[in-house]
Amino acid sequence: MTKTLIGPQLRQLRLSQNHTQAEMARRLGVSPAYVNLLENNQRSVSVKVLIALNESYGVDIRQLVNDGATSRLAELRTRVKDPSFTGPQPDLTELRAALDHAPKLVSYFLQLHQNHQLVLDAVRKLSAAGVAADIHQVRPETAIHNFFRDHANHFPMLETAAETSRAAIDGPPEDLYAGLKSYLRRAFGIDVEVCALEDMDGSLRVFDEARGRVQLSEALDPINRNFQLAHVLGLVSASETLADLVEGAEIVAETGRERCRVELANYFAAALLMPYEAVFRLAEDSHYDIDRIATRFGVSFEQVSHRLTTLQRKGALGVPFFFLRIDRAGNVTKRFNATPFTLAEEGGSCPVWNIHTAFAAPGVIIPQLVELPDAGQFFTVTRTTNRPVISRHTQARRLAVTLGCERAHANRIGYAAPFNLDDVHEIARIGISCHICPRLDCGQRAYEPLHVNLPIDVNRRGSTRYQS
Known part of the structure; x- marks a missing residue:
């Protein structure tokens, strides 16, 4: 014990x-x-x-x-690796001693570092906008991301609620759409209809709770119709659980609270479509073959990638992943994290990272070993995912999704098999954003960092105009 x-x-x-x-x-x-x-x-x-x-x-x-001493120690170890600190890093014994003998000081330090990161984020946003503005409060999206990360992107109450609903629906994955429709009607008096595109006013799903009706756009494929119905089922069957979790998130803005409720209902939907024990066993047996898992449960590549970030149940721990989705312009459209990896909130992420080159090879999984400036090393897999094509005006609406984990877990992942994980030449040295990246010798640098002075030698020209 x-x-x-x-x-x-x-x-x-x-x-x-x-x-x-x-x-x-x-x-x-x-x-x-x-x-x-x-x-x-x-x-x-x-x-x-x-x-x-x-x-x-x-x-x-x-x-x-x-x-939470274990998680606090892990957080402290991550924070002292910040490139802003110079000199030898404190060892594990020193960090444990700090937690044991000066816990309040540690809390102050972590809060100060968090404030430092918020300032850097605000400066990066202002610089990206190209205009002067007041440093604004943390956006609801950031608060929601932090809330999920604080819970290691795992919510046992929603897992239990989803398992209960899935047992009530019964039936194999190929019959799930009919099962969801039948259960919504039988248990909650909610009818489902698929509507013509022109009748949906640009919406993919409309839930009228007062009238007991869900309208789905014909633009949704069968996989996403299942997901939308599972989402609605989460709203009505786990409403109290969702309310309790949103309250615990302590998000001030009402729009942020509603967005958090949406994301938690999405979590329920994924847990219903891919029950924890079954998806965990298949993930481990297949060495996290995303397409294999998607085939078994009748879901999409993106849905599996997102679900894999949630496998953090005690006694059945999956690989702790982060998940990131971007569009062609580099804008971050979704992010979840159960790792120490720092995810960019907006566009402008590092061009050395192959998440951007995935658009040149649609549908192909691209693996990569990467290292952040704080020496944290990660293994990532990236692939494009398609949005619904409903007319000639919506062709090639691709996004790129990346799933990544710490290098120590890469031996559990089949996509890493071709790599020599001990070869330092296999590792791409990336950053989060040029504005806050301290690397001195990057040939892809587009901006001088805002918090580090790069040495300039007028007699030497490096690979970029910021490198001497």
Whole structure:
């Protein structure tokens, strides 16, 4: 069984009460030496002591033992790799000591670094706009992305709700459309009809809850019709769960709250179409063959890629992936993340990354090993995905999707088999955006970075005008 260590929390509790170790020991019915051992994480806390803490200090035991120390350590390790810091990095022992003995200072440091990142993001946006403007608040999309990332892009309550609904529908994937229609009518009094394009006013799906009707555009293919019906089922069958999760997201703007509700309903839909245990087993058995998984569940390449980012259930952990979708101009249209990888929020991501070259090879999966400026290394696979073509005016409406993981997990992925993962020459050195990339020797640099002074030698011309 896992030991429960609560040293930093116990110390903070004692100090907040102005108690000595002897006074706390008296209240808990243990020796001062034992309190000292607990505070230094040299003993795991017993159930008896936890109960005594609750009775003597009125603390919530769940909050006391659920400190997220592992995730906080991982976050701290990531933050100290920021290229803004110079000199040797603190080792793991130092970081653990900081968490044990100065948890508030660590929290301040992490908050300061987050503010630093927000400033960089704001400067990048202002620079991309080309005009002066006030630094604006974090957009709802950013808040939603951070909310999903804080949950490792995994929501057990929605998984359970989706499994319950899928069991009620029953039937194989090839009959799912009929099953969804029947279940919506039987359980919720909702009828489904497919409507002509000109009757939909540009919409792909309209749900009129008051009239109990879902209208689907004929532009939707069977795969996306299933997804839209599953989305509606999530809205009506898991409405309380969605409301609780949105409330927990603490998003201020009403439009942001509604957008978060939409994304959570999309999560439900994916979980219904690709049940966790089944998709996890097939992913592991096929070495994350995306097309193989899509064939089994009757879904799209993009839907599988998105679903793979959510496989973070304890006891059945999939590879932690990030997911990114861009258009031809480089605009980010969707992003989800269960890794330390920093995803660009807008356009202008690194041209060294082959996510952009995928448009030159439609439908072909392009793998790549990449390294960020902080030395974090990742394996990515990229492929184009097509939007519905409904007339001659909507041809070639392609997007590119990328799925990526830390290099340490690449041996679990079949697409990485041709790579020599130990060969440094296989790794493409990328950045997030030229505006904030500190690389000094990149032949693709388009702008001078805003926070790093590049050395200039008038007697030497490098591969770009910013490189001497």
